[in-house]
Amino acid sequence: MTQAVRQLQVGRVGELVPRVDAPPKVKGEFAYASDLVVPGMLWGHTLRSPWSHARIVSIDISEAVSMPGVHAVLTHDDVPGQKTYGLEFPDQPVLAIDRVLYYGEPVALVAAEHPEQARRAADRIRVEYEPLEPVADMERALDSPDLHPEKPTRGHGYREDDRANVVRHLVIRHGDPDAEGDVSVSGYYEVGSQDQAFLGPESGLAVPDGEGGVDIYVATQWLHVDRAQVAPCLDLPLEQVRIHLAGVGGAFGGREDLSMQIHGALLALHTSRPVKIVYDREESFTGHVHRHPARMWCEHRARRDGKLVNVRFRILLDGGAYASSSTAVASNAASFALGPYESPNALIESTAVYTNNPPCGAMRGFGAVQTCFAAEAQMDRLAAALGIDPVELRLLNALKPGDVLPTGQAITGSMPVAECIRAAAALAPPAPEPLPRDVIRLPGGAGNTTNGDGVRRGVGFAVGFKNIAYSEGFDDYCAARVRLSPDAWAEVHCAAAEVGQGVTGVILQVARTELGIDDVRLAPGQTATVESAGSASASRMTWMAAGAVRDACRAALEEQARRPGEEVDVERIYRHPRTTPLDPETGQITGERAHVAFATCAMKVVTEVDVDLGLTRVVWIGAAQDVGRAVNPQQVEGQIEGGTAQGLGLALMEEIQTRDGLITNASFTDYLIPTALDMPPVESVLIEDPEPDAPYGVKGVGEPPTVVSSAAIASALRDATGRELTRIPVRPDDICL
């Protein structure tokens, strides 16, 4: 199970090189968390709440413990340390205590010899619930009973707000929020809840060390923050909890919060046996946080010539049952609400609320996806109201270095918005394909629903941006350790999570570039041998890992020069330029910056819509993305194509459906993600405008395409149908004429 240190050969920064983990992955030899096996291993299973809001009257485990093969049945009574945990606020019980607040909340654990035995024993745990009225609507949450009267997010420097169920309420006042323009357009927009739907369900293996401690091999995005949450609940010091990165089958934000880590460790320590927990797909839908559903009210005021004068934006986000990262998502939604456009005045209000809906937190795009959809719809409306070409309107308002954001932050780094817009606009979509043609290339596809009658073509355009790395004063850092041998080989330790995005290659390319040697190995990621790398999220890992590995390599070379002929071993911590919080009353910066850097993506989309049946086909997508500097162009393109696909899913088909807080489509039969037949060709242009403060000028690339593609596809559907389309995912009824 312990992975040997891998010998990896890759190129240097800027070169197109194949992934070093691709050969084992194509052979089926790469060990994902769900593949781990050790002798004597038990299988864990989690009993979850069938209610979205209920009081727990009693839990009876007596029958379950006597079932065949069962080694342990645990409830909240068996949590030896802190009973609650959380990514930022410890508001979530390890196991439900006297109430449940969402459908699927963990209530009890079973360990058994066979996974089916564990499932059957869990079925025999008798939990008596007293169902309560769920808070199922985000707008009514503020007038409903308070689900968290203890206000877990209070006292963290946010605006005071005594209303029930407020996770965070944020107001950004910029210039004169009452400034009038010549023209005004208003709209109300909604975005549904999206699931990360990574292919590899939550999995991990907890192994007791025989001395009271535990090793946890898990698919995660941030090893050290997992440890910081797990150890207090187990009542163990940090060093007795060692988290190891097991193979990760995709993440997209959904592995930032804990899943099985504490549960597996509890069972392993209780049974003194290794315990593996693997969620099935249905459980995965309840086992991680989702993208926040949003409601947005917007008004854009502009001069007759198209220049924005004032933008007023109210955002409501359904955070679900627990805080997770809702405070930061609410802030990001507000910070990027205008899109990459300059407006001298703005009033932005953003509120995340608790409900009894599935908990929401990080997902690729992190708040900017929702507001991009609304803001870009507004820009199209404004263009129509003014009679200005939508691309020209965006160019006229495009942010550039020196401009000031609504938070008062002046842009000092790279901001090639106009370049992205021009490059995407210049991409030529394919000419309309004549009829008749193969049905596979018509809306409805192999369903053979049309021969082309009622099919209309539309072209859309959108631009989106978001921040790179963590913001608002968060101490954002990444560590790397380099062992450099006099025999011209090096071993790099870095806890950056390889979640599929390719950070392993980045680390090796940087190390080879800095050290000038080819034989560089990357040690398995774990908490015990190196400090934190921070999270593989916020499009930050390339920048942060590149900075840390660069600094550690340079320090190792300096050390080696002082001690010729000896092996050296140095660790360095890299921090990006410091950010500071927003003022809780005005939403204005309290230092030079609240965000360290930004990345933009502009997208042109061609769709066809069968307006008789409400079926769509995305024909072609052209993207131009501001990437700073591409460390590995092939991988950057892959991020753009994959990120675009996730936005396509949100625009056309993906939504977690709930009824009274209960998820009704927790399977890949009912929750659809784009297939090979849904994805069009994606033509991408990389705009390389180096970020001055970043190592090698890099930026993150994962999120911008997801931020913008839903908005761009909706724009094309509007062009095809003439409908307003103020909600995504767009439904067939919305586009039937």
Place this chain on the structure above:
Amino acid sequence: MRVSLTINGERHEADCWEGESLLFALREKLGFPGSKNACEQGECGSCSVLYDGTLVCACLVLAAQADGHEVTTVEGLAEGEELHPVQQAFVDAGAVQCGFCTPGLVVATADLLRRSPDPSDDEIREALSGNLCRCTGYAKIFDAVRAAARS
């Protein structure tokens, strides 16, 4: 019950509970974890194997059914260190990100190219539409299939 089957050309046996799928037996009892479990209801294709030469989702076949049958998994494609042309094409094209869908896609692609050595783009998209990938947006997978067809 005792189940005996041929996997990648070699005879294997395992004691299986009647409710276990071929996928569970392959992964947990027979030492072939290459086939992945991502949905367990035949929607995602991550567990695609050849069953007596036919492409199936191993999660939809009972282990007991497979008694006496022949199964080819992703582990059976490479010749030692030499990658199968489809595997090599996936590596070269950048078609692998997290890779969880990759074994199923590699098996499905090998099956497609065996049936249709020079598939059209539409044929490729249709043939792989039962294999979900969440990372790549499929573009580089299509590149890989075209490259493998050429090789």
